Amino acid sequence: xxxxxxxxxxxxxxxxxxxxxxxxxxxxxxxxxxxxxxxxxxxxxxxxxxxxxxxxxxxxxxxxxxxxxxxxxxxxxxxxxxxxxxxxxxxxxxxxxxxxxxxxxxxxxxxxxxxxxxxxxxxxxxxxxxxxxxxxxxxxxxxxxxxxxxxxxxxxxxxxxxxxxxxxxxxxxxxxxxxxxxxxxxxxxxxxxxxxxxxxxxxxxxxxxxxxxxxxxxxxxxxxxxxxxxxxxxxxxxxxxxxx
Amino acid sequence: xxxxxxxxxxxxxxxxxxxxxxxxxxxxxxxxxxxxxxxxxxxxxxxxxxxxxxxxxxxxxxxxxxxxxxxxxxxxxxxxxxxxxxxxxxxxxxxxxxxxxxxxxxxxxxxxxxxxxxxxxxxxxxxxxxxxxxxxxxxxxxxxxxxxxxxxxxxxxxxxxxxxxxxxxxxxxxxxxxxxxxxxxxxxxxxxxxxxxxxxxxxxxxxxxxxxxxxxxxxxxxxxxxxxxxxxxxxxxxxxxxxxxxxxxxxxxxxxxxxxxxxxxxxxxxxxxxxxxxxxxxxxxxxxxxxxxxxxxxxxxxxxxxxxxxxx
Numbered sequence: 196x197x198x199x200x201x202x203x204x205x206x207x208x209x210x211x212x213x214x215x216x217x218x219x220x221x222x223x224x225x226x227x228x229x230x231x232x233x234x235x236x237x238x239x240x241x242x243x244x245x246x247x248x249x250x251x252x253x254x255x256x257x258x259x260x261x262x263x264x265x266x267x268x269x270x271x272x273x274x275x276x277x278x279x280x281x282x283x284x285x286x287x288x289x290x291x292x293x294x295x296x297x298x299x300x301x302x303x304x305x306x307x308x309x310x311x312x313x314x315x316x317x318x319x320x321x322x323x324x325x326x327x328x329x330x331x332x333x334x335x336x337x338x339x340x341x342x343x344x345x346x347x348x349x350x351x352x353x354x355x356x357x358x359x360x361x362x363x364x365x366x367x368x369x370x371x372x373x374x375x376x377x378x379x380x381x382x383x384x385x386x387x388x389x390x391x392x393x394x395x396x397x398x399x400x401x402x403x404x405x406x407x408x409x410x411x412x413x414x415x416x417x418x419x420x421x422x423x424x425x426x427x428x429x430x431x432x433x434x435x436x437x438x439x
Numbered sequence: 440x441x442x443x444x445x446x447x448x449x450x451x452x453x454x455x456x457x458x459x460x461x462x463x464x465x466x467x468x469x470x471x472x473x474x475x476x477x478x479x480x481x482x483x484x485x486x487x488x489x490x491x492x493x494x495x496x497x498x499x500x501x502x503x504x505x506x507x508x509x510x511x512x513x514x515x516x517x518x519x520x521x522x523x524x525x526x527x528x529x530x531x532x533x534x535x536x537x538x539x540x541x542x543x544x545x546x547x548x549x550x551x552x553x554x555x556x557x558x559x560x561x562x563x564x565x566x567x568x569x570x571x572x573x574x575x576x577x578x579x580x581x582x583x584x585x586x587x588x589x590x591x592x593x594x595x596x597x598x599x600x601x602x603x604x605x606x607x608x609x610x611x612x613x614x615x616x617x618x619x620x621x622x623x624x625x626x627x628x629x630x631x632x633x634x635x636x637x638x639x640x641x642x643x644x645x646x647x648x649x650x651x652x653x654x655x656x657x658x659x660x661x662x663x664x665x666x667x668x669x670x671x672x673x674x675x676x677x678x679x680x681x682x683x684x685x686x687x688x689x690x691x692x693x694x695x696x697x698x699x700x701x702x703x704x705x706x707x708x709x710x711x712x713x714x715x716x717x718x719x720x721x722x723x724x725x726x727x728x729x730x731x732x733x734x735x736x737x738x739x740x741x742x743x744x745x746x747x748x749x750x751x
Contacts (some may be wrong), residue, residue, distance in 0.1 A: 198545070199544070200540065200541050200544035201544065201545065204537060204538075204541050207532075207533075207537075208530065208531070208532035208533050209532075210531050210533040211533075218549055230610075275529060277527065277528045277529070277530065278526050278527030278528060279498060279527065279528075279529070279530050281524060281527065282522075282524060282527050282584070283495050283519075284496060284515075285496065285515055285520060285522045285524070286515070286518075286542065286545045286546070286588070287515065287516050287517065287518045287545055287546060287547070288545050294518075361450070364570050374466060430629070436496075437498060
């Protein structure tokens with residue numbers, strides 16, 4: 196009983212917010228068509244052995260879904276400013292149900308981002324075996340877990356004014372160092388990138404381009420970040436709602 | 440379980456840029472189940488802070504609050520409490536009926552959503568999106584969200600602030616009907632008239648302390664005195680002051696000003712003794728002045744004494 200309808204309407208109202216919906220789905224799509232569309236004929240992109248259409252689809256799936264997850268924070272910051280979070284605090288809604296609704300909403304948006312980019316990829320001639328589509332999708336969904344927690348933490352730590360720049364900067368930085376746009380082959384950035392969840396998310400996206408699956412390191416790093424960021428989100432939420 | 444609300448030694452101090460600001464300075468309050476209590480006071484009296492602590496939104500620095508024998512948080516989790524906070528807008532992109540329905544779904548024993556929509560005068564707006572409502576409609580929806588919880592304790596923090604005259608009348612009517620179901624209601628207001636018309640009991644706060652607590656009639660007699668002005672020549676001031684219902688008298692030439700604890704008795708006594716009094720005017724409660732007087736001296740040892748002085 197507790198929280199099911201709340202979760203459903205969280206998702207419904209996110210989809211109804213047309214500007215948010217169109218922009219968060221549309222932006223990765225536009226980027227994709229602009230970048231990959233112009234090189235659609237390139238069958239061996241920069242010596243990667245895969246087409247530009249496939250390479251950029253993989254990159255934009257990890258970038259777009261990462262943005263989808265973190266944008267939860269912007270919605271939370273808005274709800275806090277509106278006094279809605281306080282209103283929820285005087286209902287029996289448990290913090291677990293609250294988190295579940297936020298995470299599922301973020302995953303719903305990420306799922307749509309994945310689907311729309313796959314379709315766009317298919318339009319530009321990407322074709323993969325069914326098993327590879329599925330493996331890639333599954334691993335991306337797991338790789339998004341730390342970002343779900345990060346979005347919630349940011350929403351409860353930052354306000355409406357600061358969350359925009361923070362989100363933009365963080366997503367850009369994580370994507371860059373994580374090798375979402377172009378492979379970071381060696382050196383300090385490469386080593387740093389390997390410690391970040393965005394690297395493994397990008398690797399998941401690049402399964403389709405022939406990258407190897409995670410291995411133990413990847414799973415551990417994703418699990419570690421999920422635990423740490425979930426703890427941070429829980430702390431931020433409690434601090435926020437117990438405030439004066 | 441039947442303990443109602445017990446507040447003991449409740450204290451809260453905020454730390455602001457200008458140092459420590461005491462918001463609530465050790466209040467004791469006991470509310471029986473089924474009572475309708477008005478928390479009366481000017482801005483900055485500590486009403487909202489008290490309510491936030493009662494709802495578990497703010498942790499007290501000292502003292503305790505129990506709601507039906509439980510901590511505020513436990514009472515909220517058990518669905519015993521419904522509240523309308525002082526500030527707050529609605530989340531967008533839901534229809535009014537959907538939003539009230541979500542709230543209902545969070546409580547163990549909610550009221551029927553359509554019944555609440557009818558009670559709060561939202562029938563015509565039930566399918567509108569929440570971000571397209573007027574200020575008055577938004578307040579009605581916020582009230583509906585508190586009501587649909589069917590709470591044993593309904594807490595309303597200055598609920599009528601953004602409402603128009605019709606909205607206020609409907610609101611209080613619905614609130615009283617709800618209270619008649621045996622529910623406990625606590626509302627904050629800075630209007631004596633609202634407290635008088637809608638509560639059994641008024642608790643008056645000023646500067647973080649309770650300065651008066653009693654039936655609204657009693658509070659009114661203490662602070663809500665009326666003033667009679669009349670033109671009347673040749674009567675001694677002391678004689679006027681001794682009239683039934685009059686607590687103080689002044690005269691300036693033929694102009695007579697009577698401060699009355701009970702203006703009904705005073706006007707009868709005045710006309711009986713002095714049928715030639717003319718240009719008679721009765722003006723209402725001087726609550727604002729009482730508040731001003733109380734807030735003027737921040738270090739008053741005993742605000743209640745000040746209050747009594749003002750009332751006199």
